[in-house]
Amino acid sequence: MKQLITGIMILVSLAFIWSCKPNRTFSESEIALIPQVQKMTLGESSFKFKxxxxxxxxxxDQEVIARxxxxxxxxxxxWKLQVVVGGNEGSNQVYFKTEPVMAPEGYILEVQKDRIEIKAAKPAGFFYATQTLRQLLPVEIESAQKQNNIDWLVPVVSINDNPAFKWRGFMLDVVRHFFPKEDILRMIDNLALHKINTLHLHLVDDQGWRIEIKKYPKLTEVGAWRVNHEDKPWNSRPKQQAGEKATFGGFYTQDDIKKIVAYAQSHFITVVPEIEMPAHVTCALAAYPQFSCKGGPFTVPSGGLWPITDIYCAGNDSTFLFLQDVLSEVIDLFPSKYIHVGGDEATKTEWEKCPKCKARIRTEGLKNVGELQSYFMKRMEKFVNSKGRTLLGWDEILEGGLPAEATVMSWRGMQGGIDAAKQGHDVVMTPNSYVYFDYYQGPKDQEPLAIGGYLPLSTVYTFNPVPKELNAEEAKHIIGGQANLWTEYVPTFKHVEYMTxxxxxxxxxxxxxxxxxRNWESFSHRIQLFMKRYDLMGINxxxxxYAVMAKPGFDPVKKQLAVALKSELAGLEIHYTTDGSEPTNLSTTYSEPVLLDKTSTLKAVTFSDGIPVGKSMTQSFNMNKATVKPVKYVIPYSENYPGSGEYTLVNGVRGSTSHSDGEWQAWEGKNMEVVIDLQQATEIHTISVGSLQNIGAWIFLPRKMEYFVSNDGVNFKKVAEKVNEADPLSGENQLKDFTVEFTPVSANFVKVIAYNLGKASKGHMGAGQNAWMFIDEIAVE
Incomplete structure (x- = not known):
């Protein structure tokens, strides 16, 4: 009995000692808050949720957020944590306390080892504080399934936070591909975690009308549907033929919209609708052709359309009545301060021919069709303002004169936003060079098909919405920034997540x-931890x-090709092989440029804690007699496309079909003429030059190549030529080698002249404009 009592006492003592054991203290490297808070002081110990x-x-209001x-x-x-309205302050609680003298979205989060206190002036501040608290908890908080044996600890910390900008936006194009209501609600959930507060829905474009308008039912009966050509390239889809049924598409009912808006409001996200005008409206004209200049008929295009000539008739008063009716229903559904009316990429050739539009220009005393678009936008702005809202448009609305109170969304770089801000207008910066999420984000050969471009994570991180060209007063008009995801090449919501x-x-x-x-190295560490949340949330x-990128160079001492390897994210090991085998954690660890003196296949992978985290990079290096030999540019390449530097044309690396992959040099409207110094008398018999065609990007194959050799670098003898007899408009995106063989000859120098097409051919969207010519590699054997 005595032994039993002693045993019980020991167990009780151990339990008491264990209960008194302090909660663990966190290090700063364990905390992954995104976005980074403005001020944080980390303390000792932690608070444990029970x-x-x-x-x-x-x-x-606070109760809704707490629940x-x-x-x-x-x-x-x-656990179903109890939410108490009007309770007293105490321990083992998260206490919400109103602090009136704070910014609307700001908050203070004080975590002590026995309680948590949140202070904010407005509900938004309390909501963002809970998002930060959520990110301080173990990542398992994101699981939809019950997690066992988790200590729900939050580090003792003091955070004072407030956003730098009031517009923190994301635009989703639901026209080119339609995503049902449930997908939009899921996106709202995921945006809220990142403290994004604006969801811009692109609801109207040529390829579909996505919102129910009760007064004009054909907008969704006809305009929301197109022929299913998803098996064809976006820019090569035929027009709808007689008898073909339009079955691909969809739209949101007004009830859907109400649910989306309400759900977004509960996550402190404003939904901004975009109703395009005066162009990008073929879907509307297919339903109601009477609002066009030429009267139709029109069909909803199933793919790319360029130039954008289908346009509302600006000379017809019924057009404006129609649009006012549409916007009246839209405004009733969306409480947003801003109503986006597009205004971009309007080709006005129909206005130039239309008798009613020409009459409007005369009657209103306008100079040209550019001012007619300004008239169009100003007239629509008066209506939008009459409803107590503000007109928002792409930066093209600057052309011809900006509506008096309009806000500009600057997408063609920063200049439109700069001009608008200097004129005293508010601006949302959304430049394609920093925030167009339809661009590739990694090596093209490892990525799903995208529209083009290259926008890696690190480039997005460098985005600063306030240009240095603005003074302090003008900078106040930059209300924020936004990322845009156009979905021509994004057919599924899983793909939407991947691009976002x-x-x-x-x-x-x-x-x-x-x-x-803000600090890239810190973000690089935090985002790797944050991805564990994405995993549990099921985000694709x-x-x-994590990808490895290779940049060829030249080692001047060893006179060999030297390949530098790197990954975007910091803190990773790179392991590589040069024999084509797949790297493991036992393969050579990268520490300095890899030297190559023979044709090789370099493979490399990033590793974290001994585990591969990225896809395997494969790069072939084809060594030939011109590899890393000096190149003289008789006609300089465009500074916009310098490739990887002076050895681009002789680094042994072939470019991909992406003209922005860093392996192409380009000439705009000019020929290429280069001389390669072989550095000694060398017998040669073959010269090959790689080129690219991408007519959508105005890139055309050379019309002819000429090849020369010389012993002194002054007097050259022509040894071959290659004429390109193909139609310049044939083949949308292709690689082509211009290879010639000739009787072996000894030469110290090789010269290649590639003849540019000069101007884009008739029938091309850029007919008469300078043609681009892209060259990637010159091989000599």
Missing amino acids: KSTKLVVESV QFAGLFEKSSG FPRIAALAEAVWSSGEV YSKSA
């Missing part, structure tokens, strides 16, 4: 965090930032 932890709030937070716990822990995440995290930090707290995010 089943008995209470969420104590002051108001109904959302409690919902995360219910799914992942099985993790780049939206970089955008979120660019528009929330001040420059003083891209891992392109």
Whole structure:
């Protein structure tokens, strides 16, 4: 009996000692907050959530936010945390306290080892505080399944946070490909985690009308549907033929819209609708051709359309009545301050021919069709303003004169935004060079098909919405920034997620965090931890930032090709092989440029903690007699496309079909003439030159190549030529080698002249404009 009592006492003592054991202290490297907070002081110990932890709030608004937070716990822990309205301050609780003198979206989060306190002036501040608290919890909080044996600890910390910009946006094009309501709600959930507060829905474009308008039912009966040509390239899809049924598409009912808007509001996201005008409206004209200049008929295109000539008739008053009716229903559905009316890429050839439009120009005293578009936008702005809203448009609305109170969304770089801000207009910066998420984000050969371009995670992170050209007063008109995802090449919502995440995290930090707290190396570490949340949330995010990139160079001492390897994300090991075998964690660890003196296949992979995290990079290096030999450019290449430097044409690396992959040099409207110094008398018999055609990007194959040899670099003898007899408009995107063989000859120098097409051919969208010519590699054997 005595032994039993002694045993019980020991167990009780151990339990007491264990209960008194302090919660663990976190290091800063364990905390992965995105976007980075403005001020954070990390303390010792931590707060532990228990089943008995209470969420104590002051108001109904706070209660809604607290219950959302409690919902995360219910799914992942099985606990239903109690939410108490009007309770007293105490321990083992998260206490919501109104602090009136704070910014609307700002908050203070104080985590102590026995309680948590959140202070904010407005509901938005409390909501963002709970998102930060969510990110301080173990990643398992994101699980939809109950997680066992988790210590729900939050580090003791003091955070004072507030966004740098009031517009933190994401645009989703639901026209080129339609995504149902459930997908939009899921996107809202995921955007809220990143403190994004604006969802811009691109609801109208040539390829579809996506919102129910009760007064004009044909907009969705006809305009929402197109022929299913998803098996064909986007820019090579035929027009709808007689008898073909339009079955591909969809639209949101007004009830759908109400649910989306309400759900977004509960996550402190404003939904901004975009109703395109005066162009990008073929879908509307297919339904109601009477609002066009030429009267139709029109069909909804199933793919690319360029130039954008289908346009509303600006000379017809009924057009404006129609659009006012449409916008009246839209405004009733969306409480957003801003109504986006597009205004971009309008080709006005129909206006130039239309008698009614020409009459409008005369009657209104306008100079040209550019001013007619300004008249169109100003007239629509008066209506939008009469409803208590603000007109928002792409930067083309600057042309011909900006509507008086309009806000500009600058997408063609920063200049439109700069001009608008200098005129005293508010601006949302969304330049394609930083925030167009339809661009490739990794090596093209490892990525799904995209529209083109190259926008890696690190480039998005460098986005600063405020250009240096603005003074302090003008900069106040930059209200924020936004990422745009156009979906011509994004057919599924899984693909939407792939193109959006993790780049939206970089955008979120660019528009929330001040420059003083932003740091790529820190973000690079935090996003790798954050991806574990994406895993548990089931987000189909891209891992392109883990990819290895190879940059060929020249070692002047050893006179060999020297290949530098790197990955975007910091803190990773790169392992590589040069024999074509797949790298493992036992393969050579990269520390300095890899030297190559023979034809090789270089493979490399990033590793974290001994585990491969990226896709295997494969790069072939074809060594020949011109490899890393000096190149003289008689006609310089365009500074916009310098390739990888002075050895681009002789680095042994072939370019891909992406003209922006860093392996192409380009000449705009000019010929290429280069001389390669072989550095000694060399017998040669073959010269091959690689080129690219991408007519959508105005890139055409050379019309002819000429090949010369010389012993002194002054006097050259022509040894061959190659004429390109193919139609310049044939083949949308292709690689072509111009290879010639000739009687062996000894030469010290090789000269190649590639003849540019000069101007884009008749029948091309850029007919008469300078043609581009892209060259990637000159091989000599």
